[in-house]
Structure formats: structure tokens, C-alpha cells
Amino acid sequence: MTSPPSDQTPGQQPGTGLRADAERNRCRILAAARRLYAAEGLGVSMASVAREAGVGKATLSRRFPAKDDLVAAVFAERMDAYAAAVTIALDDPDPWHGFTGYLHAVCAMQAADRGFADVLTMTFPAAKALEARRAEAYDRLLELITRAKNTGHLRDDFTHQDVVILLMANAGVVTATGDAAPDTWRRLVGHMLRSYAAPDAPIPALPEAPRPAALYRAMVRLSRTGPGTA
Amino acid sequence: MTSPPSDQTPGQQPGTGLRADAERNRCRILAAARRLYAAEGLGVSMASVAREAGVGKATLSRRFPAKDDLVAAVFAERMDAYAAAVTIALDDPDPWHGFTGYLHAVCAMQAADRGFADVLTMTFPAAKALEARRAEAYDRLLELITRAKNTGHLRDDFTHQDVVILLMANAGVVTATGDAAPDTWRRLVGHMLRSYAAPDAPIPALPEAPRPAALYRAMVRLSRTGPGTA
DNA sequence: GTAAAAATGGGCCGCCCGGTCCACTTAATC
DNA sequence: GATTAAGTGGACCGGGCGGCCCATTTTTAC
Numbered sequence: 082m083t084s085p086p087s088d089q090t091p092g093q094q095p096g097t098g099l100r101a102d103a104e105r106n107r108c109r110i111l112a113a114a115r116r117l118y119a120a121e122g123l124g125v126s127m128a129s130v131a132r133e134a135g136v137g138k139a140t141l142s143r144r145f146p147a148k149d150d151l152v153a154a155v156f157a158e159r160m161d162a163y164a165a166a167v168t169i170a171l172d173d174p175d176p177w178h179g180f181t182g183y184l185h186a187v188c189a190m191q192a193a194d195r196g197f198a199d200v201l202t203m204t205f206p207a208a209k210a211l212e213a214r215r216a217e218a219y220d221r222l223l224e225l226i227t228r229a230k231n232t233g234h235l236r237d238d239f240t241h242q243d244v245v246i247l248l249m250a251n252a253g254v255v256t257a258t259g260d261a262a263p264d265t266w267r268r269l270v271g272h273m274l275r276s277y278a279a280p281d282a283p284i285p286a287l288p289e290a291p292r293p294a295a296l297y298r299a300m301v302r303l304s305r306t307g308p309g310t311a
Numbered sequence: 312m313t314s315p316p317s318d319q320t321p322g323q324q325p326g327t328g329l330r331a332d333a334e335r336n337r338c339r340i341l342a343a344a345r346r347l348y349a350a351e352g353l354g355v356s357m358a359s360v361a362r363e364a365g366v367g368k369a370t371l372s373r374r375f376p377a378k379d380d381l382v383a384a385v386f387a388e389r390m391d392a393y394a395a396a397v398t399i400a401l402d403d404p405d406p407w408h409g410f411t412g413y414l415h416a417v418c419a420m421q422a423a424d425r426g427f428a429d430v431l432t433m434t435f436p437a438a439k440a441l442e443a444r445r446a447e448a449y450d451r452l453l454e455l456i457t458r459a460k461n462t463g464h465l466r467d468d469f470t471h472q473d474v475v476i477l478l479m480a481n482a483g484v485v486t487a488t489g490d491a492a493p494d495t496w497r498r499l500v501g502h503m504l505r506s507y508a509a510p511d512a513p514i515p516a517l518p519e520a521p522r523p524a525a526l527y528r529a530m531v532r533l534s535r536t537g538p539g540t541a
Numbered sequence: 542g543t544a545a546a547a548a549t550g551g552g553c554c555g556c557c558c559g560g561t562c563c564a565c566t567t568a569a570t571c
Numbered sequence: 572g573a574t575t576a577a578g579t580g581g582a583c584c585g586g587g588c589g590g591c592c593c594a595t596t597t598t599t600a601c
Contacts (some may be wrong), residue, residue: 204527304436
């Protein structure tokens with residue numbers, strides 16, 4: 082908030098070195114974008130973000146010239162949480178339990194934030210910090226998979242690509258169901274885990290399927306919103 | 312093609328009773344929409360369809376006042392194929408084999424036509440014929456599930472909602488991978504079948520996962536196209 | 542308090558979209 | 572071949588979006 086301009090060294094924190102009001106607006110923009118992206122996904126227009134933040138379009142454009150810049154800034158700390166999830170899983174004394182917990186946690190993140198679901202199934206070559214986090218998480222994920230396989234609970238035919246596929250599939254479910262059937266993703270993850278697991282592996286119970294009426298509501302909602310919009 | 316106007320009774324076939332050139336344009340519109348929807352999903356604008364068909368926007372609007380009308384007309388016969396898939400599965404002397412074949416066939420349809428993938432995860436209350444087909448297929452699907460469970464190969468905890476979830480998940484995979492990794496959906500279906508199947512059930516071998524480079528290409532493509540667009 | 546610099550946002554531009562209207566073209570009928 | 576009605580598509584309108592410029596306001600520094 083009150084950062085005297087004397088303590089700013091060039092190329093330090095992003096957003097530091099701005100004038101006080103500029104920094105305040107920057108935060109307002111980030112908060113608005115976070116809200117909109119979480120609710121509607123990355124399809125939200127820049128103009129909408131500016132409106133929601135209560136700033137002019139020009140201000141938004143000046144602070145974040147490209148959409149990727151805004152996305153990168155918004156999902157920076159969430160990406161930290163994403164990377165942290167692997168670390169937590171690696172710290173689990175039971176690698177198989179850590180592995181299942183990890184998949185559950187990541188898919189839960191997708192369900193909680195539609196924008197993040199999009200982010201996880203895309204890549205943003207321009208956003209270096211974001212991609213660094215992702216690469217870092219990926220490396221640790223490979224280690225997690227190896228350890229889980231060594232327990233004998235994770236099947237040998239599982240590959241790290243399966244994680245990406247799960248994220249894509251889960252993004253589809255989360256997008257399609259929205260808040261009309263918000264727990265559907267748990268069922269998907271449950272099924273996938275059952276396929277990943279070796280025959281004798283301990284797996285969490287398969288979550289209940291959503292009520293048919295809820296799924297139907299989701300399908301109607303989709304047709305009203307239009308595909309790919311929200 | 313050459314239908315004399317004398318043989319048209321009111322409320323007969325949709326599109327019959329039109330003047331010859333009007334009917335020709337109608338076909339051109341349907342062909343164009345089929346092409347665009349298959350390639351890019353239902354997000355395609357009406358204006359684009361008109362352009363692709365080489366007709367004016369007014370012509371398109373007159374023939375298909377609402378987008379639902381166009382969608383319904385385009386996917387009428389594909390919906391027939393969808394309904395037929397259940398019938399074929401029911402005709403299979405081995406219900407379990409019929410069941411797995413059905414899921415595979417339906418998911419393949421989604422992969423072959425992005426628009427159809429959207430259609431299967433939505434509902435169009437306005438399009439009576441389409442919804443009738445869907446309901447009809449659903450009824451037979453319930454029968455198929457019952458028979459498959461009776462073989463003991465399909466787990467008891469499987470529900471018909473799982474089919475919808477699979478379609479939503481598959482739509483996500485198909486949308487995310489596009490033509491960058493076009494066979495990814497097979498892996499997803501393979502995993503899901505493994506979870507649906509009772510321990511001793513015969514299941515098709517798990518298809519190979521796509522190459523990591525292909526998945527990466529898909530993710531890059533997504534970020535360039537934008538979420539929900541194509 | 543004042544002057545300089547930084548930041549702002551409203552306005553303008555071109556573009557695409559969906560919807561509607563109407564003068565013109567074309568096919569069907571005799 | 573002429574008449575008539577069906578059909579057409581270009582034009583126009585209102586609206587949103589992305590990008591840019593510049594007069595105005597606000598903060599900072601003195």
C-alpha cells in the first residue's frame with residue numbers, strides 16, 4: 082500500500098514502483114479479473130474486466146497490454162498452490178495416498194475456479210513465471226508417479242500423459258455442469274482412480290453420481306449459455 | 312431434388328414445398344453448417360454459416376429463424392445414427408460387448424464432429440424431433456445397461472448418469488485436443504471402461520496414450536485459439 | 542503552495558455479430 | 572413469352588469488443 086518510491090529497485094516485484102493510486106487500481110483489476118475468471122472462465126472480455134473493476138479500458142490496457150499478462154498475474158498465486166499440491170503429495174509417507182490426494186486436490190481446484198481449469202489445459206509461452214511453475218510441478222509429478230508405481234498400487238500402464246487427459250476431461254465436466262451439478266467431477270475422478278489403481282490397491286469409495294435432474298439442469302443451462310461461452 | 316409442387320401436403324417434410332432454388336439454397340446452408348459445426352463446434356456464428364454457404368444473411372434467417380432450428384436440422388440424421396447405435400448394441404448377442412461398443416461408438420462420433428459433441432452435452436427444448444430421438448435413445452440405453460449388469464460384467468455401482476458424465480468428459484478432451492492429438496479420447500474411454508467393468512470382465516486393451524509432444528501442441532493451440540471458441 | 546510528472550478514462554476507430562427491411566431477381570404458371 | 576408470386580441479398584441499425592489517442596485529474600516532489 083504505502084511503499085515509498087525510494088525503496089523500489091528496477092525489475093523487482095511486478096507492480097511495485099507504481100504510483101500509489103496506480104497500484105490501487107492494479108489490485109482492483111486483479112480482484113475483478115479473479116472474480117470473473119473464476120465464475121465464467123477465461124472467455125471473459127477485457128472490457129468486462131475493466132467494467133467490473135470500475136476502471137477505464139485504457140487503464141487496463143496500459144497495465145496489462147495482452148490478455149496473457151493479466152491471466153499470468155491473476156493465476157500466479159494459484160499456480161503456487163498448484164505446485165504446492167505436488168510437494169504436499171511427495172511429503173506423504175504413503176506415495177499412493179499422496180498420488181490419489183494430489184489428483185483429487187488438483188481437480189478440486191479446477192472445479193472451484195473455471196478460469197484455473199482453463200489455465201491447466203492450456204499453456205502460455207509468453208508467461209514465463211507461470212510456465213516455470215508448471216514445469217517445476219511437472220517434474221515433481223513425475224517423481225510422485227514413479228514412487229506411486231513402486232508401491233505396486235499404481236498400474237504400470239499409467240503415464241504422466243494420463244494426468245493431462247484427466248485435467249482436460251475434468252475441465253469438460255466442470256464446464257458442462259457448472260453450478261447446476263457442482264459435485265459431478267468427484268464421480269469422474271473416482272472412476273479414473275479406479276482405472277489407474279492396481280487390482281489390490283486401496284482406493285477411495287466411488288462418490289455418488291449426481292441426481293439426473295441436476296445433470297439435466299446442467300444440459301439446459303449449457304444450451305442457453307451457448308457452447309464455449311460459459 | 313425434383314419434387315413437383317403438386318405433391319406437397321402442408322406440414323409434410325421440413326423443407327419440402329419450397330421453390331427449387333430455395334431448396335437448393337437450403338441444402339447449401341445445411342452443408343455449410345455441417346462443415347463448420349463439425350470443425351469448430353456450435354460456437355460458429357450464423358453470419359459465418361451464411362458466408363460459408365454463399366447466401367445472404369437474410370436467407371439464412373428466413374430459413375432458420377433461430378440457431379436451434381439450424382442445429383436441429385443439421386444434426387437430425389446424426390441423431391438418427393446416435394439412436395441407431397443403441398439399437399445395434401441391443402442387437403449384440405453379448406450385452407457387455409454391446410455396451411462397450413456403444414460407448415466407444417458414441418465417443419467416436421463426438422471426436423469426429425465437434426458440433427455433435429456439443430449437442431450431446433446440451434439439450435434443445437425447442438427442437439422436438441431432436442429431443443424425441445434423444446429420449447428414445449435414452450430409454451433403450453437404460454435397457455442396455457440393465458442387460459449389461461445382468462451379465463455380471465458391468466459393475467452394480469454404474470448408473471446411467473455415468474454415460475452423461477463420460478460424454479461431458481469426452482467433449483472436454485475432444486475440444487482440448489482437437490486435431491493436435493486426435494486419438495486422445497480413446498485413452499479416456501479405455502480408462503472409464505476399466506472402471507465400469509467388474510473385476511473379471513473382458514475389456515478391450517487400454518489404448519496407448521498420445522505422445523507428450525502432441526498433447527503439448529494441443530495445449531498451445533488452445534491458448535492461441537482462446538477458451539471456448541474452438 | 543506550486544509545478545512537473547504520472548496516471549486516468551472517455552471518446553473514437555474499425556470490426557463482427559444478430560436482426561430486419563426492401564428493391565431487385567428468379568422461378569413457376571398459363 | 573408474359574404475368575405473378577416467391578425468393579434473394581445487400582443495406583441498415585444497435586450493440587459489444589479491442590485498440591489507441593489525448594485532454595483532464597491526481598499524486599508526487601520541491
